[in-house]
Amino acid sequence: MNHLSLVIKREYLTKIKNKSFIIMTILSPMIMIALIALVAYLTQLNNNKHRTISILDESGLVTNVFENTENTTYVYLSNIALETAKQTVESKEEYGLLHIANGKDIDAVSNQITFYSKDAPSITLIKSLESRLEREFKDEKLKEQGVDITKIKATEADVDISQESFLGERTSKIGNVMKLIFGGAAGYLLFMFIIIYGNMIMRSVIEEKTSRIIEIIISSVKPVQLMLGKIIGTSLAGITQFLIWMVIGGILLTVITVVFNIDMMQMQTPQQELMQQTMENLEMNDKIQVIFNEFRSLPIINLIIAFVLFFIGGYLLYSSLYAAIGAAVDNETDTQQFMMPILMPLILAVYVGVFTVIEDPHGTVSTVFSFIPLTSPVVMLMRIPFGVPLWQQGISIALLIGTFMLTVWFAAKIYRVGILMYGKKPSYKEIIKWLKY
């Protein structure tokens, strides 16, 4: 067996046999699922709370405007004074009292509406009350102007712009949301992977230094081989852990959904909310059809290949930097000053991905950042579902691979000098010097 595979095998086996690794692997998905289930449960609890709202309308403008819903009951009060109404509502422990005072015209009335409640009312409730009242007052005003409301209602049109690129690719709002989810998940996965397993590589390099075994090892193995072996072995352990997480997570999610009858889909994440809004107008059958079509229209093969390439490239790029940091220092507390320059571009990539790519996937900012090697893996993975020309992907990959090779060379230099340096925390200046040794 050659040295590289021996090192990979050892790194992999010691990682997955490690007790804390095993505990983390089994416990993490359980904790995650438990948290998700808890949040889902709490959300449901909140949604299910029944509210009764009393309405004292002295203007007579909003009679029968509010209709009871599943969670909210509206009670109309009449012929009582405001103070009495307040007392009644409070004693009945109702959610609140909406008071609409009388005025000389609609404008006057609309400025004298008050909501009384024990605690500060929910903002969403106030907003919904406001928008319902605004619509009603608008209709009233139109009536005053002698406009026939039924005619206006008849002229309302429902517009849904369907989108199509010049090449004939159809898309829609739902499609865009799906692309965001795909790209976001890929980018975020890479980000997490780099942070978790990059650190693990760094720790394992430091461990060899502190246990003083390093000189024994590198009298048999070239430092570059040792470094690559560590990176690959740890990554394989990471992939194993991820797969186990997905399997356990999937099983747990299914079990909990069935046993506790909690509908995970009711959890409101921003994307789902967006998705629900865009789908509100569609019939159920149409929804499934649209999602299916959108899924098929995603550039699946391109997505998979790009994911693999950018994932490997980006991950290796960062993990070689982590390995170099591990080699340069003596213990974990000394790593802080070197971590910043690594974390900055990574976090920047995620921010650019989240804020810019959503806004404009092919804008200047997103395009530029999808070429810069330290940010390209995350940003490009987020852009690709929206369709990126192959030549752009090619250039980005080439830049990434070029930089990766440069980084490995650079990291290997630091590594081979750093692993034999004990006792002091090096400065950046010294590390640059090491490159010449």
Add this chain to the structure above:
Amino acid sequence: MNDLLVTDSVSKKFGEFTALNKASIAVPKGSIFGLLGPNGAGKTTLIRIINQITIPDSGSVYLDGEPLQAHHIQNIGYLPEERGLYKSMKVGEQALYLAQLKGMHKAEAKKRLKYWFDKLEIGDWWNKKIQELSKGMAQKIQFIVTVLHQPKLLIFDEPFSGFDPINANLIKDEILQLRAEGATVIFSTHRMESVEELCDHIALIHKSNKILDGKLADIKRQYRTNTYEVGLLADNTTEVQQQLQDKFEISAADFKSLDNDLKLNIKIQPNQSPNDLLSFLTSKAQVNHFNELVPTANDIFIQTIKNN
């Protein structure tokens, strides 16, 4: 070719700092070669160059007549001064891993490990983790791993640090036996008594230059002062001392003796022989003690460093 290892004016700089300046040494086959020098002299750099951990800026290294190549690591066993083992790995697994890195097959490595574990009476440690062992115990395992692949050249950097006297002796005997079986040993240490005991060749490195090398016995001859330590019993000591002073260079000596001797260090001139001194002494007094002052490795070390 009688030299197993030859370094030919090997130099290494780290930035502005010269760690090694044109160091040439020749290690004869079957010898125990002491590589000596104060801290920071460049010993470890030279050893790392021999192990291909550090690449020299200039100069070349030959092992058994061939220029040093990657595959030669299988012929070298190296016990570094800064040494340790993976803390959370089991003793046996770890030893197997390190043996395989030296190019041994798993089955062969297992067989030889068992032999060595039994020999050093640590057979029941196989499944223990290093963190459960004491420092001395871990050192034994490091020693086994160093010699396991039967290398032609063994390099020990401070091999006895961390050992209790009993285990240090055990290891010393093993080193001697390995040499008897044909291995060549490079031995780097500050402990002059073990140099005295073990080495037949030495090289002294000081401030990145080699300043002395050769057979230990030759070097000692070179540094011989022709001084003899003498213990005399006489009735008239002052008179004897006076007579000696006329003929030889004398100074007071200090050693343990049973009687109330006159203790002197007497240096003879090149044209005089020890017999001249002895016959002169016997004619004047009773000689209780007569011993040539042979320079110790320690003396040579300190003297050479001071002179440079």
